[in-house]
Amino acid sequence: MVDQSAPDLPAVELLDVSKRFGRATVVDTVTMSVRRGEFFSLLGPSGCGKTTSLRMLGGFVVPDEGRIRLGGEDVTRVPPYKRDVNTVFQSYALFAHLSVAQNVAFGLKRRKVPRAEISRRVNEMLELVDMQDRSRAMPSELSGGQRQRVALARSLVTMPQVLLLDEPLGALDLKLRRQMQVELKRIQREVGITFVYVTHDQEEALSMSDRIAVMSRGRIEQVDTPDALYARPASAFVAGFIGSSNLLQVRRVGQGAQTAAGAVVPLPANAPGLPDGSAFTLLLRPEHLLLDPVGDVATMRGTITDTVFLGSMTQYRVHCAEGLELMVSVPNTSSHHAHVRRPGTQVSVGWQADDAVVLPADALRSTTSAENASAPQ
Amino acid sequence: MSASGTFDRPRFLWVVTGLTLAFLFVPVVVVTVFSFNSSASLTSLDGASLRWYRAFFDDVDLLASLRLSVVIALVSSVASVVLGTLVAVGIRRGTRFIGGPTNGSVFLRVLTPETATGVALLLLFTQLGIPLSTTTVVISHTVLCLAFVAVVVGSRLALLSPQIEEAAMDLGATRLHAFRLVALPVLWPSIVAAGLLAFVISFDNFITSFFTSGLGVPPLPVRIYGMLKFGVTPVVNAIGVLMLVGTVVAVGLAALLAAQVRRLRGAQLEEAARG
Numbered sequence A: 001m002v003d004q005s006a007p008d009l010p011a012v013e014l015l016d017v018s019k020r021f022g023r024a025t026v027v028d029t030v031t032m033s034v035r036r037g038e039f040f041s042l043l044g045p046s047g048c049g050k051t052t053s054l055r056m057l058g059g060f061v062v063p064d065e066g067r068i069r070l071g072g073e074d075v076t077r078v079p080p081y082k083r084d085v086n087t088v089f090q091s092y093a094l095f096a097h098l099s100v101a102q103n104v105a106f107g108l109k110r111r112k113v114p115r116a117e118i119s120r121r122v123n124e125m126l127e128l129v130d131m132q133d134r135s136r137a138m139p140s141e142l143s144g145g146q147r148q149r150v151a152l153a154r155s156l157v158t159m160p161q162v163l164l165l166d167e168p169l170g171a172l173d174l175k176l177r178r179q180m181q182v183e184l185k186r187i188q189r190e191v192g193i194t195f196v197y198v199t200h201d202q203e204e205a206l207s208m209s210d211r212i213a214v215m216s217r218g219r220i221e222q223v224d225t226p227d228a229l230y231a232r233p234a235s236a237f238v239a240g241f242i243g244s245s246n247l248l249q250v251r252r253v254g255q256g257a258q259t260a261a262g263a264v265v266p267l268p269a270n271a272p273g274l275p276d277g278s279a280f281t282l283l284l285r286p287e288h289l290l291l292d293p294v295g296d297v298a299t300m301r302g303t304i305t306d307t308v309f310l311g312s313m314t315q316y317r318v319h320c321a322e323g324l325e326l327m328v329s330v331p332n333t334s335s336h337h338a339h340v341r342r343p344g345t346q347v348s349v350g351w352q353a354d355d356a357v358v359l360p361a362d363a364l365r366s367t368t369s370a371e372n373a374s375a376p377q
Numbered sequence B: 001m002s003a004s005g006t007f008d009r010p011r012f013l014w015v016v017t018g019l020t021l022a023f024l025f026v027p028v029v030v031v032t033v034f035s036f037n038s039s040a041s042l043t044s045l046d047g048a049s050l051r052w053y054r055a056f057f058d059d060v061d062l063l064a065s066l067r068l069s070v071v072i073a074l075v076s077s078v079a080s081v082v083l084g085t086l087v088a089v090g091i092r093r094g095t096r097f098i099g100g101p102t103n104g105s106v107f108l109r110v111l112t113p114e115t116a117t118g119v120a121l122l123l124l125f126t127q128l129g130i131p132l133s134t135t136t137v138v139i140s141h142t143v144l145c146l147a148f149v150a151v152v153v154g155s156r157l158a159l160l161s162p163q164i165e166e167a168a169m170d171l172g173a174t175r176l177h178a179f180r181l182v183a184l185p186v187l188w189p190s191i192v193a194a195g196l197l198a199f200v201i202s203f204d205n206f207i208t209s210f211f212t213s214g215l216g217v218p219p220l221p222v223r224i225y226g227m228l229k230f231g232v233t234p235v236v237n238a239i240g241v242l243m244l245v246g247t248v249v250a251v252g253l254a255a256l257l258a259a260q261v262r263r264l265r266g267a268q269l270e271e272a273a274r275g
Helices: A050-058 A100-110 A115-128 A144-156 A174-191 A202-208 A226-231 A236-241 A334-338 A361-373 B002-008 B013-035 B051-058 B060-093 B096-111 B114-127 B134-159 B162-170 B175-203 B207-212 B220-228 B235-274
Strands: A012-021 A024-034 A039-043 A065-070 A085-088 A162-166 A194-199 A211-216 A219-224 A246-253 A256-259 A264-266 A279-284 A298-309 A313-320 A325-331 A346-351 A357-359
Touching (some): A050 A162, A100 A144, A115 A144, A115 A174, A144 A174, A219 A236, A236 A279, A246 A264, A246 A325, A298 A325, A313 A346, B013 B235, B060 B096, B060 B134, B060 B220, B114 B207, B175 B235, B220 B235
Antiparallel strands (some): A246 A256, A279 A357, A298 A346
16 A cells, blocks of 8 residues: 655645536536555446546546646646546557557657667567567457557556556456456556556455545545445445445434334444434444344344355345344355255344444435445345 | 258249349440440441440540549549548537537438539529639539538548547547547548549539539530430440449559558558567
8 A cells, every 4th residue: 555644746636626518517526636656446336427537637528627636737628648647448449550569659659759669668568468479460359358458558658647547347257357457456566657447346446446436426425445445434325335235224312223113223332422313324234244143242133035155155135023124144154054044034133233334424315326236236 | 040041042032133133234234235336226236346436536525525524523522522521520529519410411411402402503603603614513513522421431430439539649649640640540441432432423423513514615424415415326335334444443443552551551560560
């Protein structure tokens, strides 16, 4: 991770940036800052404004309001060809009439780099992306993964301050995607360039990023490290979008919280002071829920309605007496393996009080969409 | 599907194919055969001769018209290719507010009956006090061909992702450079095709030429129409065959040129790979 106290200016800054297309506000007063050398992701569902934000950084879209800075320098109205940022497009956008080597050389030629140096840097870059054997091939002769590598090499060869990546792995199959995630991370470490990465795939963002900005409806919901986003989501939307989650609508009663059906559950020790009777959301991760727990844990009674074996774990859907649907994940240890519970089994569901997360009240507005997003995959 | 087609294919299909080909080519064959007829008859054959070809090449007026038609076709096809390509780029890459209606009007131009266009151009020139001449024919042909060029080049451009040009700009090319370096190389074949189409449309155009040519030397199709008023002579057959041969040769040359360009580019690639 990048040193937070680094004295140099942020690589990228968006200050109160807004963009409207017709009547729709696609990006709504977004402010964020990306550190030098960071792998930063913009994560959100389609239409959340992440690609438009990226295009504004690239210079293809001019914001209606706000400022954009690169390394401290205002570039809000600087055209793409004068910005020291390059983009890897979702469609790769390779030049079909040029060979792999000529594609990669394109940016260097525009910068009037001497021939010998172009040839040397192109070869270096093709080696970095493991495409040195295909330098004479035409783009039409390459597979999707190979095109991806060429597009990456073409954008990196000019050593821009920032590399923008717009869902670059979207068109690849799952196995290749996993492989390219590791590759991308390695390449980013080797070249040391700031990456701003747009994706709707939470797993992709979690596995590669130093920090993630979760976006929804043109706004940034939360910016944090992957583990912090998972452990301490700032809103029900983030909780629902990152990982799977159980969201309980509750009211504060005394030292605990009461569900709509009347059950009283304990609150974590670090819960903020909320007035009695105030409504909020309680987040319970499926892996924090325990089946038939023993000892001092909060419990609810219910019936298993669905059992899904997922290899490393088993996922249960439990219909509780209080009218709640809870998802419970149990790791498939040898002891659990011995008594997997079938649908119809009566169980009690419990959790350590401190494993619950209180989501701020103002996050309730997006609860509905979060519940949809947290549906089992 | 194709596998079942090999044994399911009805026998009469080749008859249909034969009839279609006959329908297409019998007129061409008739014109060609009669252009070599030694007599002036248009119905019976009397031995072979090059008489009508000689008659054509001896006819100073016809040759003047031919030369004029070639010049008109050259100038108006070049003009319409340049303007039409610009229109296509404007439609596909410009503001949607202007591009949309422009695209509609271009299609409208393709669909407008030529008689209406011809009369309209004639009226326009008359109103503006411009005397009819070769210039007015060239202007009219350019107007006519421009829409076809815009449609042909525009449909290719529509298939070319704007991201290609964005990628070039991203890597340091200005908008104009980006178009020249990464869009134009892909558009070339369609631009050449559009140019050939424009040449052919202009070269054998009668209606628009008829309305807009003045009192001087008429373009070839207008001249032929004039000749028909005094009875059909087999010279017309010879002209038809010459135009046919000319067209085939032009298209063949264009194809050869395209192949040559591809080969040259391949050689450049080799060189770039070595260097």
